[in-house]
Amino acid sequence: MGSIIDKSSNDEYKAVVDVEGGNAIDRIEIIKNGIVEHTYVHNGKWEKDELSGKVRFKFELELGWGPDIRVYPDITEKKWTGKVMTEGKIISVEKLWTSPGQKITKQEENAVEFDITTRKGGVGSGKLSQKNHATPYIQTQSMIFEIEADIDSKITVIIDDKEYQYTVSEILKETHLIGLIDEAKELSKERFGISEFYRSDPFWHNAYKIKIHKGVPYKAYKVALDYVVKGTEKDMDYVMVKVHQKNGEKAWASPIWIK
Secondary structure, three states: OOOEEOOOOOOEEEEEEEEEOOOOEEEEEEEEOOEEEEEEEOOOOOOOOOOOOEEEEEEEEEEEEOOOOOOOOOOOEEEEEEEEEEOOEEEEEEEEOOOOOOEEEEEOOOEEEEEEEEEEOOOOOHHHOOOOOOOOOEOEEEEEEEEEEEOOOEEEEEEOOEEEEEEHHHHHHOOEEEEOHHHHHHHHHHHHOOOOOOOOHHHHOOOEEEEEOOOEEHHHHEEEEEEEEEOOOOOOEEEEEEEEEOOOOEEEOOOEEEO
């Protein structure tokens, strides 16, 4: 993408689109001169497929949240040490990092080790986070792991020496959100002498959390399609592709100009 081509004799142009997302793809738009020329809908094309045996999939591991700086103004940073292991093999790791302090310390075929730092800032500090638009002062850091493994095999996530284990099928079924409630209670007891309350809110909302997002199979995030763009309208037209994921994320390709 991002090139200039000459007009053809029949004024037709074949667009070959090959997309790999970080999450399930919802739709792909082919746009000509700023107007959607064609929409391919991927939503509904894979969800009912039954998976068995060895599967290729992606899931996002997200770390962050933690004590509210309005309650604990001195706690603005947390350093995490982690490891993800599989009984299969790790194909790729996509880093969704938004600030310095993140590092993959070791990567092998079936394991990845990493150091992560999450930070907090003043209300409205939008540079801290690209994901939490409503609360930009709360930062999380994420990685997307692409793995090939048997659907009944185990994925082990170790964060700060605590182990969490799920089968591949459990990760593909739903999101798993782990709140470090005991740490939040210890902090509350240390600062305010309170470790029990009739509601869990004060501890949950001030707890650091680990989020293992619902995984998606290969067919959900990988799409290839062809489309023929017919007829130019100006001295120089442009065609571009826009991709929408089911989680709301979007991507654009640079336009191809037809001259």
